[in-house]
Amino acid sequence: MWRVLKRSVVEGFRSIFSHGLMSFASVGTVTVSLTVLAFFLLLAANLSFVADVLEEQVEVVAYCHAEFDRRWESTLVEKVEDIPGVRDVEFISRETALDRLREQFGERADLLEAVEEDNPLRDSVEVTVMSAGDTEAVAEELGRIESVERVDYHRDVVDRIHAMTEALRTAGIVLVFLLAGVTFLLISNTVRLTIYARRKEIEIMRLVGATSGFISGPLLFEGTLLGLIGAALSGGAIAWGYADLFNVAQRSLPFVPLVGPRPLLDNLFQLLLGCGALIGFVSSWFSVRRYLRY
């Protein structure tokens, strides 16, 4: 077993160099296809991130009765937290609400003097939801709580955000799946060509009594290695390009939401290596099998 493994590695390396042009072509194909795939993965990740950012801004506010007893604050918050689809809950006292108002008025805060003696604002609970689609259900549940008098949210804005985030996510997933398919076909075809070019060699090995494992071991290792090299190259190119883009965007367009390079790029790099190795191995296995009849 050890011998077969060792031989596969040694012969695999040897053959990559002795079939230099073919190896170069395979690595090139893997690199280019995975780079395109990675580009769209990053695009999809950012689309989904934009969707998240948009959704985080969806807020439902539940206003309490005027007679709300502050002693029940924690009970209220717990009740709200128990509602499915709720991401975060914050209790806003009437005083805090007034402070906020004052901040918003800024220099014209003097206008508030009239109300400061008898604060007309209500205690309230500000709720953010997991997904824009949950907003309506959450609002309904909030309305059922005794101490809540009125529930407020911008229905039309929420509906639009919801539609948009769904579209963004779907587009990302469809793009990635399409490209993953194309990438697999491209790479496996190249690996198959590499092995097709060697069918004579494989035939001769069979004729002198080489077992299937003896023949396929080095070829499988070679295919996997070519996939890995291509993946590493494309991962490097993408990481370098994205980190640069991110820095430029941060400086000149700080309001555009972009996913930070870490840990995104680390995950992407691992994913690419995994894909490269897997595609290399699987497609070599399929094509080797065609020339080994037993």
Add this chain to the structure above:
Amino acid sequence: MIVLSHVTKRYGSTVALHDVTVHIREGEFAFLVGPSGAGKSTFIRLLHMEELPTEGTLMVGGMNLNRLPRRQIPRLRRNLGVVFQDFKLLPSRTIYDNVAFALEVTGAPGAYIQRRVPAVLDMVGLGEKAASYPENLSGGEQQRVSLARAIVNAPKVILADEPTGNLDRDTSWEIMNLLLDLHKRGATVLVATHDWPIVDALNRRVIELRNGQLVRDDARGGYRGDVESTQAIGR
């Protein structure tokens, strides 16, 4: 050593061999003759299980090929030395590596390979060319490499399919003399050929096929058996 009993091989509706029964004993030297398309190659290919018979039974070196599982085909081939008309050498490997390869597949220890390969190359007169590549050798030299590879595992049976088909007269005789040498050392040798001067000169056992049928099996004979077969061949 080699037994075919009522062997038929069909490719679709084409009959390559029809009801052939032949028995070659251990240590024999036999020619398999006949015009192109007579079934000589199919005969040889059946013996190293490159093809499976449609009907009939085959035994080689004590192995019943009808019952041999596919996984065991490599084991059969290591016990056979096969020489091909087109040499079938690996172009990207040196002469040494081409011969060593047949030993490597058997899992032979490296030290043994390093002793055995030069010895076999010396035997076929190519000791000096171990580091060359096949493309730098003449046809005759390439066929000697192929022969060295066939015998490096010391097989009891050697099959040669038109071994002199691509070679000139003198070179053909060199190869044939090597095969005779191996026969003298005890190997069972079967040579498929239409190289009639050699068959005539050696006067050995001759098995003749025509249109897939066995038409002659003489203990000693030439390429031309009787007048009838001569006419059929067209000479």
